[in-house]
Amino acid sequence: MNINLLRFLIAPIAIYISVVIINISKFDDVFFVAAIHAGFQLILIYGLLLLSKNRVYRLVVVLFLSMSVFIQLSYSTRLSVGTIMSVLGTSPSEAYSFITFNFYALIFCFIISLAVFFGPLLTINRWFAPLVFFVGLSYLYIPVVIDSFDDEDALQRQVYINSGVARGYPGWYAAMEYYMIDRAVWRMPSISTLRAMTDTYFLLEMQLDTSSKWEGVSALNADSQLLVLGIGESLRADNMGVYNYPRNTTPFLSKNENMLDIFPTVYSAGTNTYGSVPASLSISEPIPNLSLSIINLAKDAGFKTYWLSNQAKYSSWDFSVSTIAEQADYSDFPSNDEPGVETDEVLVDKLKQLLNDTKGEHKRLVILHFYGSHMTFSDRYPPSFAKFIGTAPVIDEYDNSVLYSDFINQEITEMVVQQKGRYMFFSDHGLGDPDGAMPLRHDLREKVALSSLKVPLFTTKPNQLNLKKEDMISLFYFECIFSQWAEVDAKQLNDKEYCKNALNQKVVTYIDSNLNVKIKERKDFLN
Helix, strand or coil: CCHHHHHCCHHHHHHHHHHHHHCHHHHHCCHHHHHHHHHHHHHHHHHHHHCCCCHHHHHHHHHHHHHHHHHHHHHCCCCCHHHHHHHHCCCHHHHHHHHHHCHHHHHHHHHHHHHHHHCCCCCCCCCHHHHHHHHHHHHHHHHHHHHCCCHHHHHHHHHHHHHHHHCCCCHHHHHHHHHHHHCCCCCCHHHHHHHHHHHHHHHHHCCCCCCCCCCCCEECCCCCEEEEEEEECCCCHHHCHHHCCCCCCCHHHHHCCCCEEEECCEECCCCCHHHHHHHHCEEECCCEEEEEEHHHHHHHCCCEEEEEECCCCCCCCCCCHHHHHCCCCEEECCCCCCCCCCCCHHHHHHHHHHHHHCCCCCEEEEEEECCCCCCCHHHCCCHHHCCCCCCCHHHHHHHHHHHHHHHHHHHHHHHHHHCCCEEEEEECCCCCCCCCCCCCCCCCCCCCEHHHCECCEEEECCCCCCCCCCCCEEHHHHHHHHHHHHCEECHHHHHHHHHHHHCCCCCEEEECCCCCEEEECHHHCEC
16 A cells, blocks of 8 residues: 555544544444444544644644543543533642543543644545535434424423523523534534533633522521531442441441441432532532522521531632532631642541630531542551552552541541530542442443442431431432431421422432433432
């Protein structure tokens, strides 16, 4: 074959490899059909490159493609709001850990980018470029046009538009997004990057009023109260000994079930911190309404509120956890913008000091936000807690971080009980099954595995909760659990029996990485 002709194959081959990676889930079904889909996507992307000789335009197309490949290699999913916000809110140390963990994926994407950007493009005549692009565009949108005449599609379209309007989009934009992106995303998964970017832009532009909007708030207990709420990080229930994990990763919880109520069937409000914590700590409509947070509820009921966090303190202009933290009367981020520099023991010391300094206060709510089992796992605990060795390094390190979290919970539980207070703990989200498709990683896929949502929840006794051990609990409705635990009430919690219905469901409710509320039965989840 002529060497000059081979040069023209560099870019198409690199593009085809990229779209195969992006469409990898299709190859689980019919390989031949998936290969055809990848071929048509190659034609569309190649046609885009042929439309203009402008180098900046070409660079944009290349970056768009390589970013989609990298997200697929790193997260086994498409780019989402949660992914973008995680990047915007990350600290230098977290960025270093992420880059180290995904170093080979970065190198691969860099090589692909060079091949597509510098590879010569074939030009036959002036009609060749528009013809190639038209063929690719026809593959993408002719099925969309055909489906638009279906009655079922009309219903789906209206639901999508309503959802878009509820998120703050104009109706025309939601309709355009439905046809241009949502209906075409299966044939061209990388196009979802556009939706993720626009969703993020709208969220960042939102002017959030987080002052309390609770109505009719009342404190049902006039006595002095000390409430401490611990929020764990990336803690899987299935890797905890108290939840029947073979390793004894929770010696304290396992030996003290007489003084604790431990709930076995609890599911987080999401699969990453950015989506899960706001959804857990406030009423969602469907996006979390931060003015209806548990901190505002407690303050309206007469509590002095405190937030102690070992996470990074992100700026309060985004839709982030720090926005809720800043609602507290006092907040402290000892790690500043470098989360995990210190172990979670720093929060134990901060809590001890805080409780001593605020003894005279009548009602106190302290929220502790741990760094828990965040990647890199080996950095989350002191060397003395490296007890588990022999399964696999990553699993051993994760289990050691779980063991250390159990120790931290022991210290806090004993401290709070000694001061006649109440302690409650849950994890913001879990991680993927170590033997599954997302091993000990955030499950940001559209169809998440149930195990990545299963998290611990326990309280000291007595706890004032009207929950049974056999109940299936969705932390999406944690505001209802909190109101029982703190013995406070509000109009919004009783309207249309909101909390009564929320705590008696047989389904799992959570918010996905694109901030869509999902309601599913357990049988509908991936294994």
